[in-house]
Amino acid sequence: MQVTPELLSRFDLLKPLPRGALEQLAPHASLARFARRAVALQAGVREDKVCFLFEGRLQGVGFTIDGREVGLYFVEPGDFCGELALFDDNPQPEFVIATTAASVVYVARNPLREVMLNTSTVSNTIGRKLAERVRQMTMQRTLLGLSNIPQRVCGQLYLLINEAQRKAESSEIANPPTHMEIAIMLNLSRETVTRVFQALQSRRIVRRDGPSRLIVSDLASLRRFAQGEEEL
Amino acid sequence: MQVTPELLSRFDLLKPLPRGALEQLAPHASLARFARRAVALQAGVREDKVCFLFEGRLQGVGFTIDGREVGLYFVEPGDFCGELALFDDNPQPEFVIATTAASVVYVARNPLREVMLNTSTVSNTIGRKLAERVRQMTMQRTLLGLSNIPQRVCGQLYLLINEAQRKAESSEIANPPTHMEIAIMLNLSRETVTRVFQALQSRRIVRRDGPSRLIVSDLASLRRFAQGEEEL
DNA sequence: AAATTGACGTGACCGGAGTCACAATAGCTG
């Protein structure tokens, strides 16, 4: 489907671009819609496009040889993924799949690469993004090193809370990941995650409010569990 | 200690720079030597330098709250680390420590950043490096997802083998990591790694040749174990 | 309204990796 320059300019990365650059990119962009669990980017192949998320939610996942799924990160609307293709010709390392119905804009790799090289704000943004991604993965890897499993779950939960909300007493997570999705990110079984949630709920630390809102009533306790100052 | 432009030009990243740029950087560079286990870059602080490894070996490591160590990657001579500081002002996510006695050249962040922004070959190299780092971390994360532990160790062992040597029947790893270091990278206990090595040695798949050489006699078998086609 | 699906909840059992406590080397260093 055809993409207008206006649509492209709604993404933070492309917003600073002059009209001309957007018009140059638009013909190389296309819109796509995905159902839940559909694949937006393939692992192991040299993807020739970058994926901008318009609505819904995506997740980067890997698969081990034995078919186990490995959750890596989430992509929220306005953000993009598959940017590794802009740096070299090596294959995309992980799958990106839709965790909810989603609509995305694909932008062809080469024209975008041109724009990146000519526009310092774009290359800076992508550089920062990549750096942030490395930090994110490092934190995630550190979480996996925790041998106390409830602590691991609490740590993940704490990471899911917006930094802006960290200071408040209570907080809420909109569209929280399912237990299964959390389990996959933390190398745990779904049952274990459920049991930790049970414990947190019985202690009034978290509470569900409908399917799409998870309320953290006692953020301070959650932090203590996450930091191992207290045992679950 | 004072650093000459010649010394800087021995690093791949800086080699393509014109003489002038090197002379501009040299006053902002300093040499340092480290004993084993010394810290080259601090986690959690805004490091204002990038670390180029001259000799020895470094390792990026994290620490969980409970003091457990988390191995992330190795740095070999000629390579560099701490490059995240070039992209933003956020803190260095992981420690970098010396696994052997090492000598490094520190280059101040800001001048190097200037050079990077003005020299497309440098920014390209750093971009590729960062992209490669993300791929590396993704693979490592995938390894951690393996629930079959011997398979995990074999996978790591296989990753340690140079790509150039992958095709041959046998191969060797110079200065192999200790069992403890492998355990830390794979979230395992040292004993478990030892036991896997015992199994591999008794099957004549690997063999030690002195302290600094590990010989993989039967690469094909190792690969089969790594890919889960055969159980240890 | 019945049927299907996907998410969540829960108990019982079991295997395997961590832990602990050693021993045995192997390198280094004085």
Add this chain to the structure above:
DNA sequence: CAGCTATTGTGACTCCGGTCACGTCAATTT
């Protein structure tokens, strides 16, 4: 060479998270 430290090797025991086998519940589908 003696002594020290780091690394590797091994057994016994324990514990805890995975697996399996269910059940419940709400949301969609038909």
